[in-house]
Amino acid sequence: MQLKFDDNQQWKFSPIPNIEEPLFNRSLERFKEMGVKGLTRENIQNSLDGKLPGSDKPVIVKIKTGEIHEKDIPGIEGIKERIKCLVGHNKYTKETIQHMQNKLDQKIVRYISFEDLNTKGLTGARNGQSNSKKDTWGIYAYSKGVHFEEDDEKIEIARGGSHGVGKIASNAASDLHIMYFANCDENGDQHLGGTVQLIEHEYKGRVYRSTGYFTDVRYDKNNNAKFFPYENRYHEVFKKDTRGLKIVIPYLRKEYDNDIEIIKTVCDSFFISILKNKLIVYVNDKEISKDTILDYVNNEKYYEQEITEIKKEFTPLYVNTYLNCTPKKIVINNIAQDFHFDLYFRYDERIPRGRVAIVRTIGMKIEDFIVSNNATKPFNAVLIGGSKEDEYLKSLENEAHTKLSKDHINDEKLKKQATRFINNLSKEIAKVINEAIRVNNKTDGLMDTKDILYVVETQFRKELEKSLGTVRVKNGRTLVKSFGSESKKEKRNKKQKTGVENKANGVRKQKRDPLKWQKTHTEIGDKFEDRERYSANPEMVDRVILGDREILRFNFFKSEQLVGIQTCDISFSVIDGMGVEYNDEFKIYDSYKEVIDMNTGQTCYFVKNVIKNVRINNGIAQLQLRLRDTLHGSLKFVYYVEV
Known part of the structure; x- marks a missing residue:
């Protein structure tokens, strides 16, 4: 079917015969619930995935918040017109649309941006919507639920992304579900793209899909449409003139506009990457690096410092454990094979809740793992494996990369193996815990009581x-x-x-x-x-x-x-x-x-x-x-x- 877009609009929505699903993308709500933590985690993980191969330099991510005049946001008038046309068909969509419409009269708009350096950026922007695996611009800009796969298997295994839904975390952070991405590739080419997540809607007598793309469109001799990016000649906020990628999210939700929570998320999720000098993050004027991370982790402004009161945020314990404990070797079996991990383990009677930070080799923490029957034992631990272990952990992650789970696995054999692995993970760490308790709680001898x-x-x-x-x-x-x-x-x-x-x-x-x-x-x-x-x-x-x-x-x-x-x-x-x-x-x-x-x-x-x-x-x-x-x-x- 040939599509004819409105060439006068900078944002392109695909025409459809009629409205069938007048609903917002369900992933939006999941990432909204995760808040600024989900947004920060997803974008930094994407930057680490884009590290330049063979480079010893750390990936640098600059996170900035600020204000921009609404007239300087590319193509925003077209989006505002469509939002005014949206019609809700249930309580949730009606409330969401009303919330979006209430934000349309802002003249000064809050935004957040994530800019990375020492990264590859996206490739093949000149080729537009090429459908080639080598052109990562086309995959990132125009595909939903798809992620680019590296040709180098080792690099692909180490990457954090796998579900292809992380991009929508940026849309979820905007009151209008809108985000832009500026790219500078190895040739110095600078382009700007963007996506907006609405619902299927009627606009000027025609019906359109829910997703819009900030893109140009060209037609071949058979009148078939193909997307191509705009060259980046827009406002300074959207400028990216060094190799890498920059995400810009205007109409930033109020609850996301929190420097302290952003800094804590950086430390919570990436403390290993930072300590290994694989990552440096700037949050406005604050630097989080291997030389400064302890200034935040050991600061009561950001984290509870009294060990007996640490019951929800365990990062100060994890950092201490990782820096000061010698790792133990443990082996976890999933029926089919063994996986070998380093377990940095600390026993301390003052610790009220025992948790294990499960960390990928990319340096990203997956979750605060609760060892079955040991949630209140006085210990803290960090678990890290090798590339083989990384590959398996990656297959067990949920789509938000925040938990090991079997629920998303359809193959019954693989699901059974995942269940066995997670259960054995608890059992093997429990052995270490019980041995530590035995050693630290020796009796002074027998007595007749x-x-x-x-x-x-x-x-x-x-x-x-x-x-x-x-x-x-x-x-x-x-x-x-x-x-x-x-x-x-x-x-x-x-x-x-x-x-x-x-x-x-x-x-x-x-x-x-x-x-x-x-x-x-x-x-x-x-x-x-x-x-x-x-x-x-x-x-x-x-x-x-x-x-x-x-x-x-x-x-x-x-x-x-x-x-x-x-x-x-x-x-x-x-x-x-x-x-x-x-x-x-x-x-x-x-x-x-x-x-x-x-x-x-x-x-x-x-x-x-x-x-x-x-x-x-x-x-x-x-x-x-x-x-x-x-x-x-x-x-x-x-x-x-x-x-």
Whole structure:
């Protein structure tokens, strides 16, 4: 089908017969959610991918924010006209279009630019829309969901991009979904292109696709259209006269206009590249290089410096670990083959949350990896492999390059291998963690604790006779309030007497329990049953560790819901210092050798984080647990009672 474009417009939209998908590109919303972090990460990664082959010079990226008059933005009037014509067909598109239209009257516009040096830039701009793999201008400028592949396999493996959607991160950063790219190639040719992401729309009586290109168009003798870039003779903000690429994003979203977050993203994602002098980044007047990165990482303006409070942003820990720890060799198998990594590992009791920075050889961090069942262990680590490992990690990255995942893999065999790799990654690092805990928590020798345990138990009985705690369900509401020293008989007689009096007076005063039971679908053998589950307030649980044993005592005496219940299951759930709960992080076997029910003297059966069939005598359940060397004594728990 031959296309006829509006040659009077600098922005070109392909005509279509009718509107079929009046929706914005879904990737826009994904990158909007990532904010300035996603934008900065994607553009710096693209610059590292474009490093000049054979050069020892670091890639330099200059990030600038500023203002530009709207009349100096190339072709903006044509885009504004189309945005005024957009029609939303659901709540989201209506709200987005309204937001875009509200930005059209700005005269002074905020922008952000990313300019790289010591990079190749895009090639083949003179050839325009050539469909040749060698002409990277055509691929970058006119293709969606496609990325250029290097002829050199080693270079291709090391590159960060692979999904071909990263370009849209720049569109997502603009209130009008608009971005420009200025290029200077090896011949000194300077060109300017751009893309805008709208929705399928009607304009001047014709219907057009959602994506527009800032480009010229030429026709061959058969009247077939072909895109060619404009020579760059535009405003200084769009100028690029040294080899490389420059991204310019006008109508910058307010939430993206944040130098501190940009600097933190540079350090978070590229600290290895910077420390290895592969990358230098300038954010306006601030330089982030191997000589200055510690000025930001160790600055409380940017990062929390108190180790015990580092719970979300781990970069200060990663940098310290990488610079000061000798790497350990670990091997991860994915069923088909082994992968060899260097693990820079640090054990420190002050660290509240354990994370592993998984880093590609390009120097870009993929994610803060959580080792299964070890999220609250006191360690920090950095994992780096070689080219073979890089290639495999690249295949596991999600499209935003922020997580290892199997979800995007369609081949069942490869998906199974990915699952095994991710699971084994946790297992092998867990071995290193447990060994570090064992070495750093050695006991001073054996001691006979029988008499001590007897004294502790006797003291428990005396103290708990004076006051009992409370029990609450999972949502935190109180089951039974604390009470004084009335005996069971006195309490029972008082309740019966009150009931008789109320009945005699014809008044119904039934004390209504303020809680509903919380059901859980629990596996019992090969079947599932609905059971009631409560969480125990710390006030009604006594816990003491003595040598190689731990005693737990639960008092359910005042819980009407548990009246007549003789056995229960008790499960453990780890909770951190901020009160955040990790339901599946703790496994009893990893920390305890044996669990003894002190009411029966029998060994209890346990599975995962649940102790089964604990006896309740007179409202009291008591457990004695034999410790393993790997138990981290500072762990805090929420205990769940299931009946």
